[in-house]
Amino acid sequence: MTVRLATMGMSGCSGCHIALLDTGVALLDLLKDVELVYSYPIVDVKNPIPDNIDVALVEGSVRTDHDQEMAKEMRRKAKFLIAFGSCSAFGGVNGLANTFDSQAGVKYVYYETRSMGEQRQVPSEHVPTILPENLRLSDVVKVDFIIPGCPPFPDEIAKVLGALLAGETPSLSTKSVCDECPLEQLTAAPTQLRRIYEIPEPNKCLLSQGFICMGPATRAGCKAECPSRGIPCTGCRGPAETVWDQGVAMLDALAALEEKELAEFKLPRITSTFAKYTYASSELDKIRKRVKQK
Amino acid sequence: MSSEKPRIGVFVCKCGTNIAKVVDVPAVAEYAKTLPNVAYAGWQLFTCSEEGQNIIKDHIAKHKLNRVIVASCSPKLHEPTFRRTIAEAGLNPFFFEMVNIREQVSWCHMKQKDEYAHATQKAKDLVRAAVYRAALLEPIGSTTQKVPPVCLVIGAGIAGIQAATMLADNGFDVHLVERSPALGGKAAQLGLVFMTDSCGVCVPPRYGEMARKCLSKRVILHDPKIQVHTQTEVTQFEGYIGNFQATLKTHPRGVDVDTCTLCGKCVEACPVEVPNELDYGLGTRKAIYLPFPQAVPRAPVIDFDTCTRCGKCVDVCPVKAVHLDEKPKETEITVGTVIVATGFDVFKPEGMYGWGEYPNVLTQFALARMMDPLGPLEGQLQRPSDKQLPKRIGMIQCVGSRDPETNPHCSRICCQVAMKHAWFIKEHWPDTEIHVFYKDIRLQGKDYERYYLECQKLGVHFHRAEVTDVKQGANKSLTLAVEHHSGRKETVPVDLLVLSAAVVPSEGAQELAHTLNMEVDLTGFFREYHLKLAPVDTTSDGIYLAGACSSPRDIAESSFMAAAAASHAAIPMSKGEVQVDLAKSIVDESLCIGCANCFVVCPYSAIKMEGGVAKVIEVACKGCGICAVECPAEAIQLRHFRDKQILAQISGMLANVEVPEK
Numbered sequence: 001m002t003v004r005l006a007t008m009g010m011s012g013c014s015g016c017h018i019a020l021l022d023t024g025v026a027l028l029d030l031l032k033d034v035e036l037v038y039s040y041p042i043v044d045v046k047n048p049i050p051d052n053i054d055v056a057l058v059e060g061s062v063r064t065d066h067d068q069e070m071a072k073e074m075r076r077k078a079k080f081l082i083a084f085g086s087c088s089a090f091g092g093v094n095g096l097a098n099t100f101d102s103q104a105g106v107k108y109v110y111y112e113t114r115s116m117g118e119q120r121q122v123p124s125e126h127v128p129t130i131l132p133e134n135l136r137l138s139d140v141v142k143v144d145f146i147i148p149g150c151p152p153f154p155d156e157i158a159k160v161l162g163a164l165l166a167g168e169t170p171s172l173s174t175k176s177v178c179d180e181c182p183l184e185q186l187t188a189a190p191t192q193l194r195r196i197y198e199i200p201e202p203n204k205c206l207l208s209q210g211f212i213c214m215g216p217a218t219r220a221g222c223k224a225e226c227p228s229r230g231i232p233c234t235g236c237r238g239p240a241e242t243v244w245d246q247g248v249a250m251l252d253a254l255a256a257l258e259e260k261e262l263a264e265f266k267l268p269r270i271t272s273t274f275a276k277y278t279y280a281s282s283e284l285d286k287i288r289k290r291v292k293q294k
Numbered sequence: 295m296s297s298e299k300p301r302i303g304v305f306v307c308k309c310g311t312n313i314a315k316v317v318d319v320p321a322v323a324e325y326a327k328t329l330p331n332v333a334y335a336g337w338q339l340f341t342c343s344e345e346g347q348n349i350i351k352d353h354i355a356k357h358k359l360n361r362v363i364v365a366s367c368s369p370k371l372h373e374p375t376f377r378r379t380i381a382e383a384g385l386n387p388f389f390f391e392m393v394n395i396r397e398q399v400s401w402c403h404m405k406q407k408d409e410y411a412h413a414t415q416k417a418k419d420l421v422r423a424a425v426y427r428a429a430l431l432e433p434i435g436s437t438t439q440k441v442p443p444v445c446l447v448i449g450a451g452i453a454g455i456q457a458a459t460m461l462a463d464n465g466f467d468v469h470l471v472e473r474s475p476a477l478g479g480k481a482a483q484l485g486l487v488f489m490t491d492s493c494g495v496c497v498p499p500r501y502g503e504m505a506r507k508c509l510s511k512r513v514i515l516h517d518p519k520i521q522v523h524t525q526t527e528v529t530q531f532e533g534y535i536g537n538f539q540a541t542l543k544t545h546p547r548g549v550d551v552d553t554c555t556l557c558g559k560c561v562e563a564c565p566v567e568v569p570n571e572l573d574y575g576l577g578t579r580k581a582i583y584l585p586f587p588q589a590v591p592r593a594p595v596i597d598f599d600t601c602t603r604c605g606k607c608v609d610v611c612p613v614k615a616v617h618l619d620e621k622p623k624e625t626e627i628t629v630g631t632v633i634v635a636t637g638f639d640v641f642k643p644e645g646m647y648g649w650g651e652y653p654n655v656l657t658q659f660a661l662a663r664m665m666d667p668l669g670p671l672e673g674q675l676q677r678p679s680d681k682q683l684p685k686r687i688g689m690i691q692c693v694g695s696r697d698p699e700t701n702p703h704c705s706r707i708c709c710q711v712a713m714k715h716a717w718f719i720k721e722h723w724p725d726t727e728i729h730v731f732y733k734d735i736r737l738q739g740k741d742y743e744r745y746y747l748e749c750q751k752l753g754v755h756f757h758r759a760e761v762t763d764v765k766q767g768a769n770k771s772l773t774l775a776v777e778h779h780s781g782r783k784e785t786v787p788v789d790l791l792v793l794s795a796a797v798v799p800s801e802g803a804q805e806l807a808h809t810l811n812m813e814v815d816l817t818g819f820f821r822e823y824h825l826k827l828a829p830v831d832t833t834s835d836g837i838y839l840a841g842a843c844s845s846p847r848d849i850a851e852s853s854f855m856a857a858a859a860a861s862h863a864a865i866p867m868s869k870g871e872v873q874v875d876l877a878k879s880i881v882d883e884s885l886c887i888g889c890a891n892c893f894v895v896c897p898y899s900a901i902k903m904e905g906g907v908a909k910v911i912e913v914a915c916k917g918c919g920i921c922a923v924e925c926p927a928e929a930i931q932l933r934h935f936r937d938k939q940i941l942a943q944i945s946g947m948l949a950n951v952e953v954p955e956k
Contacts, residue, residue: 176927178887185887187903189894207889216887216926242885242928244937253926256894 003165006038006053007084008074010067011094011134012060016085017041019151020057026158033165053077055164057084057147061094061280062135066128075141080164082145083137089146090238091136091280096272098280098288102132133289134280145170148219150236150277156221174241177215177233181205181224189256193265196232206232207253212273216240217249236277245283247275300429301333303359304421305350307341307366309396316400318414322365325418329425333357342372347379354383361428365393365421370824386433388877388934393417393424419947426946430939436875439913441536441630441836441866443467448528448806451479452849453841454635455514456856457863462519464864469627470514471523471542473802476589477514479637483572483586483659485666485673487849488714488745494849515591523625524591531809532899534914535836535872538629546620548582548596553615556584556592560607560616568600570670574660576678577670582607582616587668631863634810634820634832635840635856636803641694641701641796648764649793653679654772655764657795658689658711665718675723677790679770683723684789688774689716690761691732694796701796703817706846708794709736713745715792720752729755729786731776739848764791797846810837811898820844830859833916834898835872838862877934878915879922883907885929892921892930 007017021027021042036043037050041059049070056078062068075081083089091098097105110122137143147160156172163170173179186208194200194210206213206227214235215227226233239246251274254262267273275282304326308314319337326335334357338346341364353359362380366372369392377387395417403413443466447458450472458470481487484494515522523542530541549560566581579585581601584594596607596618608616640659643649649657654677656664667673677684689712695705709732716728735756737746750756763775767787774786799818807814812832813821820843823831830838840859841852866872879892879900886907893901893908900914901921908921908930919932931937 175885176887178889178927179885185906187888187890187893187906189890205889216889240885240927242882243926244928249926249928252924253889253891255924256891 010060011063015151016059023154061087064128090278095280173220175220176240304335351383367396388434423946427943449635453852453856460860475595550615554593563606638842688788693793705797
């Protein structure tokens with residue numbers, strides 16, 4: 001039986017679709033049993049979303065009213081809806097826009113940027129209206145599964161789709177990135193923080209050395225690609241299974257530091273360091289919304 | 295997690311009128327019946343009574359309850375009671391949840407008469423939260439820890455000695471550690487102490503002896519059960535009840551106590567003379583000296599900071615007991631329990647009433663040294679400036695006490711000390727005029743009023759007044775500007791001014807608190823576990839407090855408290871083990887990333903890193919949950935307060951408002 005697969009992009013960079021194509025040979029194997037019925041980033045489509053979709057991969061966050069409508073329509077037509085990538089799953093980097101006023105952003109783009117020339121007005125046709133908040137897919141419709149990552153790992157995409165084709169329930173790792181990390185564990189809490197440009201001691205745990213490595217709070221499955229190359233994890237795969245809030249958990253990880261150390265370190269923004277991909281779904285953003293309502 | 299379906303019983307208590315006056319208790323019980331998983335709900339007049347507990351047991355049997363909620367007072371008061379009740383009915387004691395509708399509801403809303411309906415609603419909300427949580431409770435077992443019969447007593451003042459001898463008489467081994475070279479603490483420096491007007495080194499007899507004993511004659515040094523370590527500090531300390539490991543650092547004495555005959559030749563020969571710190575600047579000592587005449591151990595000590603190592607003492611010693619090259623030594627000991635009895639220090643009233651600036655301004659403790667017949671002035675009352683007998687003496691009370699800028703607490707003993715000194719001076723030098731300036735006279739305690747009446751009879755002048763200024767005039771006499779509470783102002787000339795300086799925590803108390811993982815309160819004294827219910831216990835099991843280290847105390851109180859601490863420490867040591875419930879942190883080793891954050895933040899040193907993962911030492915863990923909060927991988931959960939249990943409780947609390955996702 002052929003599985004009807006659809007993919008769709010909302011507000012995002014199409015990077016997740018590139019990752020899908022990057023599954024390479026595995027994709028060819030998958031396509032034996034798959035009919036790609038709708039995928040405007042990959043194949044030319046102008047038609048509306050077809051009915052009877054078995055599996056839908058939805059990339060990007062919900063930023064406009066168009067995104068919202070498309071998400072709802074896809075939900076109506078798809079049996080199994082997957083939030084594809086961290087924008088869709090957690091709000092993604094786009095979510096950091098929630099710390100700004102969206103209308104001020106619109107005004108800046110259409111009135112204050114030089115490239116606008118003489119036409120200084122917000123277009124009313126052919127351009128969707130921006131929503132006041134950047135949302136993740138599950139804020140709008142029910143989501144059956146997520147494939148996290150910015151972008152997701154091709155191996156994992158193939159694994160999830162393969163499981164679905166085999167009629168199995170897909171699963172993600174429940175561990176944290178540290179679990180897969182090959183660096184030598186130091187079992188010592190950092191006593192001072194270090195900047196990203198500083199050169200770490202090779203093959204030793206980055207967090208213990210004082211780099212803000214989000215590994216402990218981030219879901220495994222990436223084989224610790226970044227930390228194993230000396231680059232601190234930025235947490236693109238969202239919170240690990242047991243972690244309630246990724247940013248808060250990571251701040252907790254620095255609890256053993258002297259109180260003044262974090263203040264003196266002068267992070268440009270706490271949100272973009274500790275909730276870079278998850279701000280729109282974080283407890284911090286929930287609090288901000290409540291304050292705003294009042 | 296138990297797989298059987300939860301059947302919850304809710305018992306709401308009226309606590310006489312304590313709760314029922316404000317909260318509509320039957321309505322709360324009726325409401326509880328409507329909540330999920332509740333198999334029974336009812337109310338009682340006193341749930342904690344024998345009948346109340348029997349009713350709980352009956353309903354557990356009748357309705358096959360497997361979770362019990364009591365809505366009554368604080369868990370601090372009766373949680374152990376009800377846990378025992380349900381355990382007697384065959385349930386695991388941790389299938390119990392307590393809702394505090396007395397302290398947190400009825401008592402705090404008692405004065406808002408038109409808010410009683412809201413108070414009832416609040417009680418319902420709290421009960422609902424407990425019902426949500428109770429459904430997720432899990433059974434928790436316990437473990438045992440062996441406690442060896444060895445106690446470390448830190449501080450050999452009145453309290454430390456009392457505790458050490460009591461424990462030794464009970465058959466326990468004691469390590470008695472004292473920082474200074476002589477035993478006896480502050481009391482040993484006093485010529486006479488109230489109530490008995492006897493000397494400060496005269497202490498209660500040991501068990502079975504009738505006569506009171508002089509400290510110097512006590513056989514403490516030769517007791518096979520007590521190992522005395524003078525000039526010793528606790529430098530490292532770790533572990534938990536039954537397994538405390540302490541490193542003791544002993545500074546060199548320079549004189550062999552066993553061979554010394556106390557002939558005093560070394561002291562005579564010593565060319566170095568410095569002020570004696572024990573005498574508050576009134577007397578001097580040599581670099582090799584006996585701290586005070588009755589000092590125990592009975593041998594001089596070398597102060598290596600001022601010693602010039604000229605070797606004269608070595609040359610004159612007839613028994614070759616002086617060793618200038620003695621090195622500090624470290625001892626490691628393992629003990630089952632610890633008693634902290636580090637006492638207090640006298641507040642230095644710098645910049646106050648001319649102290650430290652004018653020679654004739656002293657503290658009460660310096661006056662006590664002066665009047666001690668064995669002290670530096672051999673009991674002579676005299677002005678430090680001209681060695682003359684003072685004719686008029688002023689005493690100012692509450693110097694550095696009950697003062698928000700220095701120490702907010704009452705120092706407890708200064709009224710008694712001033713009264714004792716005023717009485718003593720009037721008895722021996724009846725022509726002296728004494729003026730006491732006070733805020734309040736606080737003389738509670740057995741027999742203290744006697745001093746006050748004596749003093750009044752002998753003509754001591756008591757002024758409820760504030761001294762606003764002290765000026766030194768000709769002849770180094772002082773003029774006090776006095777403002778009476780009535781508003782009247784006057785100046786009072788005195789020859790000698792004595793300040794009743796505050797009692798403050800012993801020097802180094804903060805460091806010791808840090809080393810031993812003890813808490814200190816706002817005044818800097820060690821914090822007891824509960825002022826009323828556990829005054830000698832600390833937040834760390836197996837560490838007890840005695841004497842003035844937790845609050846200013848007089849000798850009698852320190853003695854009581856030392857006896858209490860000794861008997862508390864004796865409990866686990868005579869049982870030989872302690873039962874520890876396992877409502878403690880638990881590490882999911884498959885999630886632990888070995889970052890050691892928990893190890894660093896744990897205030898009780900209850901976590902060790904082993905094989906790259908964190909391990910909880912259940913006996914040491916107090917269940918505070920800090921590790922569970924900070925764990926970045928959320929690999930640590932606190933049993934009985936797991937995330938899901940707390941989130942369920944919050945959801946229950948907000949069930950009528952809005953339930954957050956996840």
